[in-house]
Amino acid sequence: MTVCSYVVLCASSTLRCCKSFQNRSFHTSPELLHCWNRTHLDVFHSLLLVKPFTRQRYRLSRPMSSPRTIFGGERSYKCCTTTEEEQNKVQQLSLSSKNESFKDWTTRDSTKVRIKTILEQGETMLDKNVTIQGWIRSIRDQKKFAFLVVNDGSCLSGLQVFVENTVQSYEKVKSLLTGSSVSVRGKLVHSIGKGQLFELQAKEVLIFGDCDASYPLQKKRHSFEYLRKIAHLRPRTNTFGAVMRVRSMLAFATHCFFQENGFVYIHSPIITSSDCEGAGEMFRVLTEPTENSKYSQGEGAKDFFGVPTFLTVSGQLSAEAYSCALRDVYTFGPAFRAEYSHTTRHLSEFWMVEPEMAFANLQDDMTNAESYVKFVIQYILEKCKGDIDFFDRFIESGLTSKLYKYVEKPFARISYSEAVDILKKSGKSFQFPVSWGEDLATEHERYLAEEYFGHPVFVYNYPAAIKAFYMRNNDHDSGKTVAAMDLLVPRIGELIGGSEREDRLDVLEQKLHELGLEAENYWWYLDLRRFGSVPHAGYGLGFERLVQFVTGMENIRDVIPFPRFPGSAEF
Numbered sequence: 001m002t003v004c005s006y007v008v009l010c011a012s013s014t015l016r017c018c019k020s021f022q023n024r025s026f027h028t029s030p031e032l033l034h035c036w037n038r039t040h041l042d043v044f045h046s047l048l049l050v051k052p053f054t055r056q057r058y059r060l061s062r063p064m065s066s067p068r069t070i071f072g073g074e075r076s077y078k079c080c081t082t083t084e085e086e087q088n089k090v091q092q093l094s095l096s097s098k099n100e101s102f103k104d105w106t107t108r109d110s111t112k113v114r115i116k117t118i119l120e121q122g123e124t125m126l127d128k129n130v131t132i133q134g135w136i137r138s139i140r141d142q143k144k145f146a147f148l149v150v151n152d153g154s155c156l157s158g159l160q161v162f163v164e165n166t167v168q169s170y171e172k173v174k175s176l177l178t179g180s181s182v183s184v185r186g187k188l189v190h191s192i193g194k195g196q197l198f199e200l201q202a203k204e205v206l207i208f209g210d211c212d213a214s215y216p217l218q219k220k221r222h223s224f225e226y227l228r229k230i231a232h233l234r235p236r237t238n239t240f241g242a243v244m245r246v247r248s249m250l251a252f253a254t255h256c257f258f259q260e261n262g263f264v265y266i267h268s269p270i271i272t273s274s275d276c277e278g279a280g281e282m283f284r285v286l287t288e289p290t291e292n293s294k295y296s297q298g299e300g301a302k303d304f305f306g307v308p309t310f311l312t313v314s315g316q317l318s319a320e321a322y323s324c325a326l327r328d329v330y331t332f333g334p335a336f337r338a339e340y341s342h343t344t345r346h347l348s349e350f351w352m353v354e355p356e357m358a359f360a361n362l363q364d365d366m367t368n369a370e371s372y373v374k375f376v377i378q379y380i381l382e383k384c385k386g387d388i389d390f391f392d393r394f395i396e397s398g399l400t401s402k403l404y405k406y407v408e409k410p411f412a413r414i415s416y417s418e419a420v421d422i423l424k425k426s427g428k429s430f431q432f433p434v435s436w437g438e439d440l441a442t443e444h445e446r447y448l449a450e451e452y453f454g455h456p457v458f459v460y461n462y463p464a465a466i467k468a469f470y471m472r473n474n475d476h477d478s479g480k481t482v483a484a485m486d487l488l489v490p491r492i493g494e495l496i497g498g499s500e501r502e503d504r505l506d507v508l509e510q511k512l513h514e515l516g517l518e519a520e521n522y523w524w525y526l527d528l529r530r531f532g533s534v535p536h537a538g539y540g541l542g543f544e545r546l547v548q549f550v551t552g553m554e555n556i557r558d559v560i561p562f563p564r565f566p567g568s569a570e571f
């Protein structure tokens, strides 16, 4: 009987057919189990068709039908069989990868660990060798040994590394400055020092890139104004690392919410010929003539598409077309506004989440918006606890309890007319006057959300004259107001703007006409009303404002990697 006694997994070889393994058992060496994480073992099981049947023993349940390439690794691992007799007979299984990136991934995972994982699951790695990589936050040289704090951006904290002078590169390491990048392999132990649970006892420190004293991020607090000037380096600070992790998780939570609720994600175009808001605040798209271009003969920049095109201000019109076919859809992408606003709430390039729902009215719209905002807040409170605690301590005191309160209590809903009454009776002297028919200014929005309700509030039924052409005229006041809503939240003001859409062809044509917009530019949009029109509603959420809302960050320029605003597109 031939049985496997060794399984040799090594780089640059291929798994051979191993019929003779059928129904034979063998067990792996502890080394193999130790070095391979769960994922590798899963791959191992499925490709070798091996079933684990005790902790370290495996049985081949079916023979392999043909040679297969599995995965590589830099080392060879041995698996011993259970009996002596079996151990005498050697069968080699050659495993490898012709696919280098797969190989890299395998070797990477077997040794490298993110600092976040160490802080969360360090107990399981105690006394084991792990490798971390990152940037030095601080360094203390104590002559015979040195302490480094290394951060890899996976979480706020750095990991303390203890380097003895017996480590080969000690002399170089102790002279490193803040900002240098290193790879450290060592044993993970409980730290006896205060303020951290674990530390790494270095066996090897590799230096990728050192840093001199001109490194603009020193170990002190820098102002956000200063950091905006070094937007390429600011992600290495605690605040910007935390903002970007929360932003990423908010994006993920956004997809989770809509996907779980049956919405279809639509990629609306970035270059468009239609002005969704009808406000004309658009960036024109022109081609730059080059030597070879057919427009080069002394002509200036041209419209590439034969018609004037612009960077989109909103994906709404495209989303409406898809909603009138797929029912519930959403877009999530960049939008552009050529507004000369220098405020803490405006950007020229920002991201917008825009759901659109067929067979929905304004109430459905508000209900969906409330559920969405609550869902993402809850998600962040659960998944980004460390980062939110940080914002609570350093950016907005009481942030966590406020966020919990927003999730728990229903959002208020008041009409625009009621909002105007509240503002008039507030006794406040606003910079901009409050009168029915005027749009609400940020100071009004903030008063309502922050001071009057202390909670997010929907304001609905705005005067038609101050709103966009696509909003549905309200029947109850013969079109004096439209079925629009804004969600106002503390500290930010408007977070969401949405409406029920005008679904009646004749009324929509009339509205375009009254606003001086050319109906023929909207021919395809009008078709949606011409053929099988349905009531539908949607909204747009300014993604950066959402990030500001959940992090407490004051300035919108600090919640997007590279902000675009008038006069600034340096990075």
Ligand SMILES: NC(=O)C[C@H](N)C(=O)O
Pocket (backbone or CB within 6 Å): 276, 277, 313, 314, 315, 316, 354, 355, 497, 498, 499, 538, 539, 540, 541
């Ligand atoms: N999808 C929306 O309703 C958002 C709206 N088009 C806006 O840009 O404000």
